[in-house]
Amino acid sequence: MDKQNNPDKRFNGLTRPQLRDEDQRDINLRPQCLEEFLGQAVMKENLSVFIKAARERNESLDHLFLTGPPGLGKTTLAQVVARELGVDFKVTSAPALDKPKDLAGILTTVTAKTVFFIDEIHRLKPAIEEMLYIAMEDYELDWIIGQGPSARTIRIPIQPFTLVGATTKAGNVSSPLVSRFGISCRFNFYEKEDMEAIVRRSAGILKTKLDDDAASLLAVSARGTPRVANRLLRRMRDYAQILGDGALSLQLVIEGLKRLEIDNLGLERHDREILRTIITRYAGGPVGAETLAISIGESVDTLEDYYEPFLIQAGLLQRTPRGRMVTDFAYSHLGEKRGKAENEPSLF
Numbered sequence: 001m002d003k004q005n006n007p008d009k010r011f012n013g014l015t016r017p018q019l020r021d022e023d024q025r026d027i028n029l030r031p032q033c034l035e036e037f038l039g040q041a042v043m044k045e046n047l048s049v050f051i052k053a054a055r056e057r058n059e060s061l062d063h064l065f066l067t068g069p070p071g072l073g074k075t076t077l078a079q080v081v082a083r084e085l086g087v088d089f090k091v092t093s094a095p096a097l098d099k100p101k102d103l104a105g106i107l108t109t110v111t112a113k114t115v116f117f118i119d120e121i122h123r124l125k126p127a128i129e130e131m132l133y134i135a136m137e138d139y140e141l142d143w144i145i146g147q148g149p150s151a152r153t154i155r156i157p158i159q160p161f162t163l164v165g166a167t168t169k170a171g172n173v174s175s176p177l178v179s180r181f182g183i184s185c186r187f188n189f190y191e192k193e194d195m196e197a198i199v200r201r202s203a204g205i206l207k208t209k210l211d212d213d214a215a216s217l218l219a220v221s222a223r224g225t226p227r228v229a230n231r232l233l234r235r236m237r238d239y240a241q242i243l244g245d246g247a248l249s250l251q252l253v254i255e256g257l258k259r260l261e262i263d264n265l266g267l268e269r270h271d272r273e274i275l276r277t278i279i280t281r282y283a284g285g286p287v288g289a290e291t292l293a294i295s296i297g298e299s300v301d302t303l304e305d306y307y308e309p310f311l312i313q314a315g316l317l318q319r320t321p322r323g324r325m326v327t328d329f330a331y332s333h334l335g336e337k338r339g340k341a342e343n344e345p346s347l348f
Helices: 021-027 041-057 074-085 100-107 126-138 192-205 212-220 226-243 250-259 269-282 289-296 300-313 328-334
Strands: 064-067 089-093 114-119 140-145 152-157 161-167 183-186 317-320 323-326
Touching (some): 041 183, 064 074, 074 089, 100 126, 126 140, 192 212, 192 226, 212 226, 269 289, 269 300, 269 328, 289 323
Parallel strands (some): 064 183, 114 161
Antiparallel strands (some): 317 323
16 A cells, blocks of 8 residues: 555554554544544644645644643644644654754654654753754754864754644743744643543444443543543443443443542542542642642642642632632532631630
8 A cells, every 4th residue: 555545654653563453442542633533623623724734835734832731632633633744753752852862863864744743842851952943943953073172063954844742831841942833732621512522432433332321421520531531431341341231321330430439520539639638627728739739649740730720620629829729619519518627726
């Protein structure tokens, strides 16, 4: 088959082992083209225009900056962009780029218009980031030959490429780097209707019968995140296989979520623990992020990157200049009453 007509062969940055049919179905839960990429409608429509324009001009797509909470599809979208363009796809993460020669080794071997994806781009080392500046703008690399007084700098031309940078911490990416991205896309948590469509699509790929009510419950329990939705769907499929007849009914999903300690808002046990800690130990807040992280035994990064975005989006938590505070909705959802903190000294 012609290489151009078989985009999968162009993904030479990935090594794919031989898979059984059922394993391949699990991996293929990821969309393969923009049409299959559900949700994020405005961003997807704009990207479609940019991709078509680049293909008509036979140019590389402008550099693409993807931001948003984890699990919303940044890596998947980068792969979809490469497929839509019909070009090679190279993938790495910023921590894996230890020295400038690591980046130079990749960029000097890419073919024209390759999509080069760097995950966690906020963790790039300064020397590598500075090398990227010239590579992104001029498609050249600055390289120093020799040492001491005899050292000299040469510029090595490279093929035009598209850098796709993804991060969950856009504020930690330097302004000079951000300004060199021509396209910026911000991922938001998915709406309930989009989540239902994602769950139904994944169930179809997994060849699992899914009732309408069950799909709706899974959608609202997935934190607005496709990765969580697919994880829950797989676990419900396990329960259906062992405890039921293989079909996902509403009653089976209710029982499965109960076993996983996930409530009807999608809160996991640790989410509720965070809210209850603020309520019982700190009288509902405010409490600083570091203090809260120590109280629940998590790192500040995990608290801020994974737990807080959804709790804030769901209207259960507030970030204020003085610290984190739970909302009235959180008290109502958890069935808690306002009172003084456990560690608050008594006046009597």
